[in-house]
Amino acid sequence: MTRVLYVDDEPDIREIAEMALGLDPGFEVRLAASAREALTIAEGWCPDIALLDVMMPEIDGPTLLKMMRERQELANVPVAFVTARAQPSELQNFAMLDAVGVIAKPFDPMTLASTVRKLLE
Amino acid sequence: MSLMTSQTQRKTITIVALALVPASLLGLHLGVQSEFEKGRVLRSTVEETILSRDRLSALLSLHLDIETSVRGYVLTDDESFLRPFLVATPRRNELIAAIKTDLTGEPQARLLMDRLEQSSDRQFQLALSNYSDARQGRQSQSESRIASGEGRRAMDAIRRDIAALDRLERGRLAEVTSRSEGLRGNIEFLASMLIAGLSLLLAAVAIVVGKTTRQRQEALDRAQELTARQQAMFEGAVDGMLLLDEAGDIRKLNPSIIRMFGYSENELLARHNTFLMDQPTDLELSRAWLSRVGAAGLEGAGERLEFTARRKDGTSFDTEVAVSRVSDGRERRYIAAIRDISEYKRAEAMKNEFVSTVSHELRTPLTSIGGSLGLLAGGAVGELNEKAARLVDIAHKNCERLVRLINDILDIEKISSGKMHFAQDEVDLAGLIQRTVVANGSFAAAQGVSLVTPDTDRRVEVLGDPDRLEQVLTNLVSNAIKHSPRGAKVDVVLQQSGSSARIEVRDRGDGVPQEFRQRIFGKFAMADGSDNRMRGGTGLGLSIAREIAQHHGGNVSYDDREGGGTVFWIELPAISEMVQCSSASADLPRVLHIDDDRDCLSVTASAFDGLANVLSFSTMEDAERAIHEHSFAGAIIDVGMREEDGTTLIPEIRQRNPGLPVLLFSARDEDHLAAAADAVLIKSRSDLSEVVETMMRLLAERETQA
Incomplete structure (x- = not known):
């Protein structure tokens, strides 16, 4: 099973993402509502990919990525951002933060799982 | 124009008038001078007349003296009476001579003078005779002569002549006096003219000075006002x-x-x-x-x-x-x-923040709505009944439309504020068309429209942002699909003419309505809001498409299609596929040059100017095609191409052009290269002239071998 961690402060979007990712039977999905929760889950679970919302209260997605990179066990986890801000300058910044991809919101729930599969390749 | 003429005329008149015044004053001065000269002549005439009248009266009294003196001597025999007679004798001649001189030139006066002289002589002779008789004692003779009255008659004649001459002189005096009166009149006239002229001059000067002063004052006032205004503007x-x-x-x-x-x-x-x-x-x-x-x-x-x-x-x-x-x-x-401008900057930052927030805050709920509807419509939670499926479909489509609208509005905002970022990549347009056609395939199929793009191995590249260009083409293609009747065909065709690349999207729709043509590229432009097929559009697409194309140095527009429908097209400046030496000549050997550095291609081609026709290629693909199409006399090949090794071309080009000399122009110095080619030059060590020299030498050697 491929472990997918989805981090978003919006409960509705978390739920939809869970269902959308669940369309791929090979995915095991876990959800986190904040960066702190994400770190707690990831440390024990070690996901194959983490999908991070960019704009979150307290700790945002890019900061979470940095924090993951600072932890040995999470340093190599591939990360993709899910963002409602599709400013090209921001996209460039994400690329520099060695994210494997950027998924724009609103995403197509029927193709989200296959998009994540592609990023894993 | 007329104002200028009248101004010029006025100026001329003023100058002429100002010149006339001194001229007339000079004339007046000369006139007065001549009148004074005449007056001087008259005065001397008057003096002469008075003098000659004095002489006449002196002559008369002289004769009276002679008469009295002689008569006294005759009567008394006293010699003391003779003194006046003796004095008068020489004096008479002097006076007569002087009077004669006075009267020269006047015939009547000369006549009278002659008569006077005779009378005078006679009277003198009588006096002399009386004196001699009396002296010699012939008193009686003298007395009888006196008594005869002859002396008195002579004396009367003298008186008469003198009186006549005196009248004549008086007349002359009167005439001179009247002439002098006339002269005085003239002088008075001239003097008054002079005064009038001077007054006129003074008046003119006064007017001119007054006017100039007024104008200067006005100019000064204006300048002061202007300064005050500027000052106020500056201060306020x-x-x-x-x-x-x-x-x-x-x-x-x-x-x-x-x-x-x-x-x-x-x-x-x-x-x-x-x-x-x-x-x-x-x-x-x-x-x-x-x-x-x-x-x-x-x-x-x-x-x-x-x-x-x-x-x-x-x-x-x-x-x-x-x-x-x-x-x-x-x-x-x-x-x-x-x-x-700190306020302005703050407002701008706030606007950016607002736009960013709006885009985020709107997209977040839309993600939930769209996601839910997408899952429902996609059957992720099981089959819906027909009506429910239809409703979910409507909701889903409109949600997508809302997302597009937000994206378009943000794009428009970014373009208008100059913040849209455009990548500068080499974009292969055939590939772009393929991607767009695939992406729109399902939409076309849903509309019953077939998307057709002719197969081409032509490579046309432009410099730009692939995502943005795809956005433009997608807009044109989806518009064409929307406006095509079911069963129709939409053609997407790539063309190149010279340095311009062009993609045409040809549909068989109803064409652009006449009344819509003016504003088709405007914002929120839709041909007809009630048009069912237009549903899902935002009315911003073409406006954005054109802006993007123009940012790439190109344009988007349309033409009516023959036989009905419309051709929408994008034109973009193409990266020239082949940099060919401008002085291409059939007589020169043709040399192939392949290098992924376009600048290097361009300068090398120029270096061979007049020596060889260099056909330059930046991709292996282009070079391969050229090898099939042309024969070559030589080849210059870059070894370190971005993705491929240029040396892989050598077998094929040699097969088609037997004995062809190959010059490797490489950034790397590697031993094995020497075996593959006729010559190897290292970019960091050799300059262009060496490349030209080597290639020309190789070509000459081949020529002699053949």
Whole structure:
């Protein structure tokens, strides 16, 4: 099973993402509502990919990525951002933060799982 | 025009009048002088007349003396009586001679004078005879002669003649006097004319002086008013105003500057303007700028630049500064208007924040709505009944439309604020078309429209942002699909003419309505809101498409299609597929050059100018095609191509062009290269002339071998 961690402060979007990712039977999905929760889950679970919302209260997605990179066990986890801000300058910044991809919101729930599969390749 | 003519005429008249006045005064002066000359002549005439009348009366009294003297002597025989007679004798001749001279030239007077002389002589002879008789004692003879009255008659004749002459002289005197009267009249007239002329001149001078003074006063008033206005503008301007001298030192400032910067006037006067700027680097910029504005003269007026300014308290703020040159006289001055744009910057930042927030805040709920509907419509939670599926479909489509609308509005905002970022990649248009056709395939199928793109192995590249260009083409293709009837075909065709690449999207729709043509590229432009097929559009697509194309140096527009329908097209400047030497000549050997550095291709082609026709290629694909199409005399090959190794071309080009010399022009120095080619030059060590020399030598060797 491929472990997918989805981090978003919006409960509705978390739920939809869970269902959308669940369309791929090979995915095991876990959800986190904040960066702190994400770190707690990831440390024990070690996901194959983490999908991070960019704009979150307290700790945002890019900061979470940095924090993951600072932890040995999470340093190599591939990360993709899910963002409602599709400013090209921001996209460039994400690329520099060695994210494997950027998924724009609103995403197509029927193709989200296959998009994540592609990023894993 | 007529105003100018009348002004010129008035000027001429004034000049002529001013010239006439002294001329007439001179004339008057000459006239008066001549009249005075005439008067002098008259005066001397009068003097002569009076003198001659005096002489006449003297002659008369002389004769009376002679008569009395002789008669006294005859009667008394007293010799003392004879004294007057003796004195008169010589005096008479003198007087007669003088009177004769006086009267020369006047016939009547001469006649009278002759008669007078005779009378005088006779009277003198009588007196002389009486004197002689009396002296010789012949008293009786003398007495009888006296008694005969002959002496008295002679005396009467003298009196008569003298009286006649005197009348004549009196007449002359009267005539002269009357002439002198006339002369006085003339002089009086001339004098009054002179006075009148002088008065006229004075009046003219007074008028001219008055007018000039008035005009000067008016000009002065105007200048003062202008200065006052400028002063008021300078003092009252909301913008900070500085008057700078040529060196950029502050010579004057307005209250806004004091308010803006917190310095007093004295703290700023004579300081260099960069004193108000925040960064030391701004100093150089300011100097350069000022001198440029100065050099540009009035053309550089009002040039604007943004500076970060510093207040007295050390805080900084954003300003926009416009500098104009104000005098082109001896001293060069500048007016710098400083505007505090920190509010504007804040507002701009707020707008950006707002746009960003809106895009985020709207997209977040839309993600939930769209996601839910997408899952429902996609059957992720099981089959829906027909009506429910239809409703979910409608909701889903409109949700997508809302997302597109938000994206389009953000795009428009980004384009209009110049913030849209455009990548500068080499974009293969055939690939772009393929991607767009695939992406729109399902939409076309849903509309019953077939998307057709002819197969082409033609490679046309443009420089630009692949995502944005795909956005443009997608817009045109989806519009074409929307406006095509079911069963129709939409063609997407790639063309290239010269340096211009063109993609045409041809549909068989109803065409662009006449009344819509004016505003088709405007914002929120839709042909007909009630048009079912237009549902899902935002009315911003074509406006964005055109803006994007124009940012790429191209354009988007349309033409009516023959036989019905419309052809929408994008034109973009193509990267020339082949850089060919401009002086291509059939007589020169053809050399293939492949290198992924376009600059290198271009300079190498120029270096062979007149020696060989160099066909340059930046991709292996293009070079391969050329090898199939042309024969070559030689080849220059770059080894370290981005993705492939140029040496892989060698077998094929040699097969098609037996004995062809190959020159490897490589950035790397590797032993194995020498075996593959006729010559190897290393980019860092050899210059272009060496490349040309080597290739020309190889070509010559081959020629002799053949």
